[in-house]
Amino acid sequence: MKPLHALLLLAPLAAGCFQNKEADLVVHNAVIHSMDEAGTVYQAMAVKDGRILELGPEREILNRYRAKERHDAAGRSVYPGFIDGHCHFLGYGLNKQKVDLTGTHSWREVLERTTAFARTHPGPGWLLGRGWDQNQWADAEWPDNRALDSLFPERPVLLQRVDGHAAVVNSAAMRAVGLDTEAEVEGGLLMKRDGRPTGLLVDNAVNVFQRVFDEADEATKRKALLDAQADCFAAGLTMVCDAGLDTGTIALIRRMQQEGVLKMRVYAMVADAPGNLDHFAHHGAIDDERLKVNSVKVYADGALGSRGALLKAPYSDQPGHRGLQLATRAHFAEVAAWCMAHGFQMNTHCIGDSANKLLLDVYGEVLHGTNDRRWRIEHAQVVSPADRPLFARYSIIPSVQPTHATSDGPWAGERLGPERIAHAYAYEDLRRSMGLVALGTDFPVEGIDPLQTFRSAVFRQTRDGWPEGGYQPANALSPADALRGMTIWNALASFTEDELGSLEPGKRADLTVVDRDLEKVDAAGARRARVVATFVNGERVH
Numbered sequence: 106m107k108p109l110h111a112l113l114l115l116a117p118l119a120a121g122c123f124q125n126k127e128a129d130l131v132v133h134n135a136v137i138h139s140m141d142e143a144g145t146v147y148q149a150m151a152v153k154d155g156r157i158l159e160l161g162p163e164r165e166i167l168n169r170y171r172a173k174e175r176h177d178a179a180g181r182s183v184y185p186g187f188i189d190g191h192c193h194f195l196g197y198g199l200n201k202q203k204v205d206l207t208g209t210h211s212w213r214e215v216l217e218r219t220t221a222f223a224r225t226h227p228g229p230g231w232l233l234g235r236g237w238d239q240n241q242w243a244d245a246e247w248p249d250n251r252a253l254d255s256l257f258p259e260r261p262v263l264l265q266r267v268d269g270h271a272a273v274v275n276s277a278a279m280r281a282v283g284l285d286t287e288a289e290v291e292g293g294l295l296m297k298r299d300g301r302p303t304g305l306l307v308d309n310a311v312n313v314f315q316r317v318f319d320e321a322d323e324a325t326k327r328k329a330l331l332d333a334q335a336d337c338f339a340a341g342l343t344m345v346c347d348a349g350l351d352t353g354t355i356a357l358i359r360r361m362q363q364e365g366v367l368k369m370r371v372y373a374m375v376a377d378a379p380g381n382l383d384h385f386a387h388h389g390a391i392d393d394e395r396l397k398v399n400s401v402k403v404y405a406d407g408a409l410g411s412r413g414a415l416l417k418a419p420y421s422d423q424p425g426h427r428g429l430q431l432a433t434r435a436h437f438a439e440v441a442a443w444c445m446a447h448g449f450q451m452n453t454h455c456i457g458d459s460a461n462k463l464l465l466d467v468y469g470e471v472l473h474g475t476n477d478r479r480w481r482i483e484h485a486q487v488v489s490p491a492d493r494p495l496f497a498r499y500s501i502i503p504s505v506q507p508t509h510a511t512s513d514g515p516w517a518g519e520r521l522g523p524e525r526i527a528h529a530y531a532y533e534d535l536r537r538s539m540g541l542v543a544l545g546t547d548f549p550v551e552g553i554d555p556l557q558t559f560r561s562a563v564f565r566q567t568r569d570g571w572p573e574g575g576y577q578p579a580n581a582l583s584p585a586d587a588l589r590g591m592t593i594w595n596a597l598a599s600f601t602e603d604e605l606g607s608l609e610p611g612k613r614a615d616l617t618v619v620d621r622d623l624e625k626v627d628a629a630g631a632r633r634a635r636v637v638a639t640f641v642n643g644e645r646v647h
C-alpha cells in the first residue's frame with residue numbers, strides 16, 4: 106500500500122508544478138558561466154522583466170517555467186554581458202560617419218570613395234573624410250578642389266590628411282565657415298594656384314574648421330551612437346564606459362535611451378571641463394537603468410607612441426625629453442577635491458611612470474587610506490614597481506587595455522628601454538597588487554572586439570598570433586581573471602555590481618553567448634571564438 110499511497114500524493118503535486126511559473130525568456134542547453142563568487146556553472150536560466158529569476162539544471166528550469174521565448178544555446182557558453190571598461194563610444198560612431206580614405210592610391214580614388222560614401226550618407230550636413238596621404242599616391246601631388254567642387258557644388262566637404270595637419274575642402278565648405286580666402290591665417294597656410302584657392306589647408310588653417318569636427322550636429326551624433334551600438338552588440342558588449350563626454354552628449358544619450366532606440370548601457374565619464382562639472386554640481390549624478398554618470402575623466406599626460414607620456418627619466422630614444430604633463434598638479438588636486446565633495450569617482454588617464462606616481466599621490470592626499478570610492482587610473486601603462494602598492498593603499502582600480510600591450514609591443518621597448526619596459530603593460534602585477542583590474546579596449550584607438558581583449562590579456566598575442574609565445578607572458582592574466590575583468594570587475598569599477606557583471610538571481614539578464622568555452626581554449630581556439638548572441642535585459646539585441 107505504501108508505494109501506491111506515495112504515488113497518489115506525488116502525482117497531483119508534480120502536475121501542479123509542471124511549468125506553473127511564468128518567464129519571458131528561458132535560456133537552456135547552455136554552459137552558463139555565472140561568474141559568481143563560487144564560479145558556479147549552470148545549464149539553464151529563467152528571466153522575467155529583464156531580471157534573472159532562477160538558474161539551475163536543464164530539466165528543473167524547463168519543467169518549472171512556461172516561457173514566451175526560449176533560447177536553445179546548443180551547448181555554447183553564456184557569460185555575463187561583456188563590458189568595455191574604457192572606450193570612446195561616441196567617438197567610434199562619429200568616425201563611422203566619415204569617409205575612410207586610408208590606403209587610397211590617388212586623388213581620384215579619394216573622390217571615388219567620397220562619392221560612394223555620400224550616396225549612403227546623404228546630406229544636408231557636412232561630408233567629412235579622413236586618412237589620405239599624398240605621399241602614397243603615384244604623383245605625390247597635393248590635391249586641388251576643382252573636381253570636388255563639380256561633384257559637390259552645394260554640400261560642404263572636408264577631407265583630412267592622415268595626420269590631421271592638412272585638409273582639402275570644397276568651395277561650399279569655405280562658404281559655410283565664412284572663410285576669407287584673402288586673409289592670412291597665423292601659423293597656417295591656405296594654398297593657392299594662379300591666385301585661386303585650391304582648398305588645401307595646412308596647420309592652423311585646418312583649425313578654422315575645428316568646430317566642424319568638435320560639434321557634430323544632433324542628427325549626426327544620433328546616427329553615430331546607433332551605428333556604434335550595432336557594432337558593439339554584434340561584438341557582445343552590453344555596456345560601454347565612455348571615457349569623457351560633455352553634458353550635451355550625455356543628455357542626448359539619455360533622451361535616446363528614454364525613446365527606446367538606444368538600448369546600450371552607458372557608463373559616461375564626464376569630460377574634465379568647467380562647464381561640465383558645474384552642470385553636475387547643480388544637477389547631481391545620474392543613475393538611470395541604462396545610464397550612470399558619477400565620474401570625471403581627467404588627462405594627466407599624452408601617449409607613448411608620440412612621446413607624450415610623462416616619464417620620470419628621459420625617453421630612451423629621445424634624450425632630454427620626458428613627455429608632457431597636460432595640467433598642473435594644482436588642477437588635479439582641485440578636481441580631486443571636487444570629486445570628493447560631490448561624491449564622484451575620479452578617473453585619470455596616466456600612461457607614463459611619472460604621471461602614474463603624480464596622480465596616485467594626488468589621489469592619496471584626499472583618499473588617505475583604503476576606501477570604497479573606487480577611483481581609477483586609466484591605462485596605468487608604465488608603473489614603477491615601487492609605486493604599485495599605492496593602488497592597494499588607496500583602493501585605486503587600474504583600468505587597463507590589454508590590446509595596447511600587443512599593439513605597442515613592437516616599438517614600446519625603444520621608447521622605454523629594457524628596464525622600464527619590464528614594468529609596462531604589467532597587468533598581472535597590477536592585478537596582484539590591487540586584487541582586480543578593469544579591462545577595456547580604448548576603441549576607436551583599438552578595435553572594439555572584447556574577444557581580442559581576452560586574447561591579448563591571456564595569450565598576449567595579436568589577432569595574427571604575434572608574437573609567438575606572447576608578449577611579456579609573465580604578465581598574462583589567467584582566463585578566469587580576464588573574464589572577470591571583462592564582467593564583474595568592470596561592474597565593480599562602475600558601481601554596477603548589484604545589477605550587472607555576474608549571472609545571479611535578481612540581477613539584470615545581460616548575456617553574451619560565445620561559441621566556445623573561453624576557459625578551455627588554446628591561443629588558436631581563442632582566435633576562432635565568435636560571439637553568437639547578445640541580450641540586454643533579456644531582450645535579444647544581436
Ligand SMILES: [Zn+2]
Pocket residue numbers: 191192193348547
Ligand atoms: Zn581613451
